[in-house]
Amino acid sequence: MLIFGWGYKTIKKYGIIGKSKCNICKLVTNWQLVKVTTWFTLFFIPIIPVSVKRMIICTNCNGGHIVDKQTFDKLFNIIKSNKGNINLQEMQYYNKTETQKNYLKEMEEFRRSKDNKDKQNVDRKLTEKDIIDGTSTPNTRNSLRKQLEEMGLEKGMTVIIHSSMSNIGWISGGPVAVVQALMDVITDEGTIIMPAHTTDYSDPADWENPPVPKDWVSIIKENMPAFDKNITPTNKMGRIAETFRTYPGVLRSDHPHVSFTAWGKNAEDITKNHSLDYSLGCESPLKKIYDLDGMVLLLGVGYENNTSFHLAEYMISKKKEENMGAPILLEGKRKWVEYKDIELDVDDFDKIGSEYEEIKEVIKHEIGQAESRLFSQRQAVDFAKGWMEKNR
Secondary structure (H helix, E strand, O other): OOOEEEEEEEEEEEEEEEEEEOOOOOOEEEEEEEEEEEEEEEOOEEEEEEEEEEEEEEOOOOOEEEOOHHHHHHHHHHHHOOOOOOOHHHHOOOOOOHHHHHHHHHHHHHHHHHHHHHHHOOOOOOOHHHHHHOOOOOEOHHHHHHHHHHHOOOOOOEEEEEEOHHHHOOEOOHHHHHHHHHHHHHOOOOEEEEEOOOOOOOOHHHOOOOOOOHHHHHHHHHHOOOEOOOOOOOOOOOHHHHHHHOOOOOEEOOOOOOOEEEEEOOHHHHHOOOOOOOOOOOOOHHHHHHHOOOEEEEEOOOHHHOOHHHHHHHHOOOOOEEEEEEEEEEOOEEEEEEEEEEOOOOOOHHHHHHHHHHHOOOEEEEEOOEEEEEEEHHHHHHHHHHHHHHHO
16 A cells, blocks of 8 residues: 655645746746745645645646746745736846846847748748859858868868858759768768757657647657657758768767767767766767867857857756656667656857857868858857856
8 A cells, every 4th residue: 555655746826927038839828926836745635745846837738938936926926916927037137137138138129030030031041043043152162172172171081060051052963072071081080970850859848849739739749750860860050060970981970869970080089978867968979079178160150050059058057857758668668767867058158159250279270151160169169168157
């Protein structure tokens, strides 16, 4: 007979605190102040609270975020005094230093400008004619190799590459020519790494861009094929990264959500033993590149694509943990597994990169038509760590 236990939860709702846009369901809805308490039970009767989560919840989708006790108490007192609708946007500045307030305001302005830009470019994809018209002369394997060497890439280098083929311009041979040019320069005495992420191998209940109907979630979760590093394609990584994944001699780490591919001298060491938990942290390929003092090449993309900044997020003191899930193969059989990770945020990566350039060496060079950047991964991660500790 089960006498003791825990996991029993009670939810207490304190009232509506205001109205604003929800980042999950994308609707302007009411937000409710909620306290979720997990109890230690005796004969199924709640006796002692084990944990308390104070939250602001969207009344439309039940999504939300945790707030600290001081913020919760302030909101509760406002509700209790019947002072009316609360400006939720201003609440994010409560109990913050002036530096943190200024950072939050700058990020809010950045998000607004980005949202406006996205609205102007909704679903517009470059056609091949657009790319031809924007290219002064055809790019080739040899011309790309020469430009990469001029930039500073060299034989024996360890480099992680993030890329956009359309920004390079029209290429004779397409992504194959880009991969070949990179291999020509680095050679098998060095190591080339690229992200091979599969963002669709995750809990569909958490998908936001776009979300799926709630009644689809269980169907997707039960029928999603197990991740197989040999056959599962990349998702939203671009044509160069996907071509590299299939290239002879390229190895891939065994993570269902954020795997990496590598070719060359240290490919096996970089891709092996990729931890399921804390997937971009100290037991990931990113940390191995850091230990090797590798380089980052942003080939026609900005700092928002610099995955290495995520490594810094695991190194700072302020981080929130979350549970993730994906289907993998265990002893030849498909199994949905849960694992631990932290909440990641790319919204300030461009700002971090911009400030990094002001004090550290970043080589800028055009590869084809694409403005590209080459810099030390270790120096960039160390800078990002200090920046995040101060500003987040």
